[in-house]
Amino acid sequence: MPQSPQPHLSQRALQAAGQPIGPLMSMALANPDIISLAAGFVDNQSLPTSITRQAAEKVLTAGDQSKAALQYGSNHGDEQLRQLILQYTIDMNRHAAGDMQPYNVDLDQIFITPGSNQFLFLLADTILDPGDIILCASPSYFVFIGAVKNIGGHTYGVATDSLGLIPQALEAALQQLESEGKLSRVRAIYTVPYFDNPGGTTLSAERGQEILEIAKRWSRENKIYVIADEAYRLLRYQGKDVPSIHHWDPELEHTIVAGTFSKSFSPGIRVGWGIVPRELAGPLGDQKSNLDFGAPHLSQKIMATVLADKLWLGHVDKLRNVYMERCNAMLSALATHLGDVDGCHWHETQGGLCIWLTLPNHIDTGLDGGFLQAAVDAGVIYVPGEYCFASQGEPANHSTIRLTFGVQSAERIEQGVRLLSEQVKAWQ
Ligand SMILES: Cc1ncc(COP(=O)(O)O)c(C=O)c1O
Incomplete structure (x- = not known):
């Protein structure tokens, strides 16, 4: 049997491999009820259909x-x-x-x-x-x-x-x-x-x-x-x-x-x-x-x-109100559920759509660390912080998480942070 020829991939294509989004999406899709604090999407309800x-x-x-x-x-x-x-x-x-x-x-x-x-x-x-x-x-x-x-x-x-x-x-x-x-x-x-x-x-x-x-x-x-x-x-x-x-x-x-x-x-x-x-x-x-x-x-x-x-700017004012409520919901849920857990800290962001959470050192939040799967099984998903570190210079901190508050309602954010914090406490 003649061997089938090997496909050639460019060096650039090989260098594109390993982006985190694919596996995270698959995990989220396997569990449709999951609370995603991972997605970088914007709020669906506020999308400006009539202005557009x-x-x-x-x-x-x-x-x-x-x-x-x-x-x-x-x-x-x-x-x-x-x-x-x-x-x-x-x-x-x-x-x-x-x-x-x-x-x-x-x-x-x-x-x-x-x-x-x-x-x-x-x-x-x-x-x-x-x-x-x-x-x-x-x-x-x-x-x-x-x-x-x-x-x-x-x-x-x-x-x-x-x-x-x-x-x-x-x-x-x-x-x-x-x-x-x-x-x-x-x-x-x-x-x-x-x-x-x-x-x-x-x-x-x-x-x-x-x-x-x-x-x-x-x-x-x-x-x-x-x-x-x-x-x-x-x-x-x-x-x-x-x-x-x-x-x-x-x-x-x-x-x-x-x-x-x-x-x-x-x-x-x-x-x-x-x-x-x-x-x-x-x-x-x-x-x-x-x-x-x-x-x-x-x-x-x-x-x-x-x-x-x-x-445009009138619409942005409305968006600010929507996201401010969600941002506050996430910050207050973090304070309630993780405020007294040693090794947990985050920045009180003044805007945007994300919060960077650091967990105790012994928790590896990465794809292979076990904690992510436990969080997904509990019903919440996040972006492992390890993807956000440069290839050189400051070393990656594998106990970090990117949380986003753009997509979920304030109630779901509170629920998601609670589920996440239960896992953090279970891993103590
Ligand atoms: C920091 C930052 N820069 C740029 C972008 C790119 O957004 P877009 O390509 O939709 O304009 C994003 C999207 O999430 C972002 O977070």
Whole structure:
């Protein structure tokens, strides 16, 4: 019998293997009544059907312009939408900082992508060669960690505290990399400054500025960018907005901003964006034109109409109320059920959709640790924290959990945290 030929998989495809979502979804699907505190979905009830219908109707009843919305758009993305996003970014920063900082950013520096994940991937693919390094908070958004790995790059974790990435630890990490002769491989520092996924932390304005200063100071042989992934910026339930890192870099020389309407409007529309320094606009545009030469035009036109007709921020106010209740439900359930258990702690997030929970050291929350299966059997599922650690730098903490409160009702959140805490106590 002739041997059947072996399929060839690219190195990149092999590097894409091992993403956590598949096994977690299978576990959740095997138990349909499970309370998922794992999903990164948004609240289903609040999805803006009527606003979207109103905007779509306007887009599709505009004569020839309607036809244009159903035609390919430009590689960069819809101009009106880019203009609106730029204005929004500037207004938010000026409002948060209480000043009128002049900005110097062109529309050519803005790209619309089908979700900010695609922008982050494109960016990584544009600035990284295999072996290059991205510094990031420990823990960090695991999809971005996966993207860097897929490209053959390394993520290097930097210690965090309740205020996010610690500037002194960032400085120490750069010193360490320099002593290993790897400084020239450092391309960027990735941050989720507002209500980090998974850490739940928010960088203060001072820390944001310090991180930017560090990036500038260490840009010796090569430029080191600061990526500010602002996916959750608008989902604030407590405290005052802080200016984006971009505010301290008005020429956008070192900062790259990523944003999305997925959390603050609808992930089904899947419109995200990126704003890049001038020198990256050409190369990133070239990469993009290989990938899609333009995000779905209709979605962009609908989002542009939602923004132009001022239908967006009112909706965000409603979302804030929904999520604030759930966030409070999760924080108070954690305090009630785990507040007096030694070794359990979490950050009191001021917004976003997740809470980072640390359990006692002897509990391994990972896929093979036994605890996850016990939690699933008890009726609750979470994302094991081990997926959220970089490949180098700060070591992974295997006793951590990412909890999300976006999908379940306050009652189910309370029930889920109670079930989880019963398992924690049973494993004491
Ligand atoms: C920190 C962070 N960045 C980016 C994204 C990407 O969202 P999207 O691709 O839907 O815009 C997410 C989604 O969960 C996220 O949590």
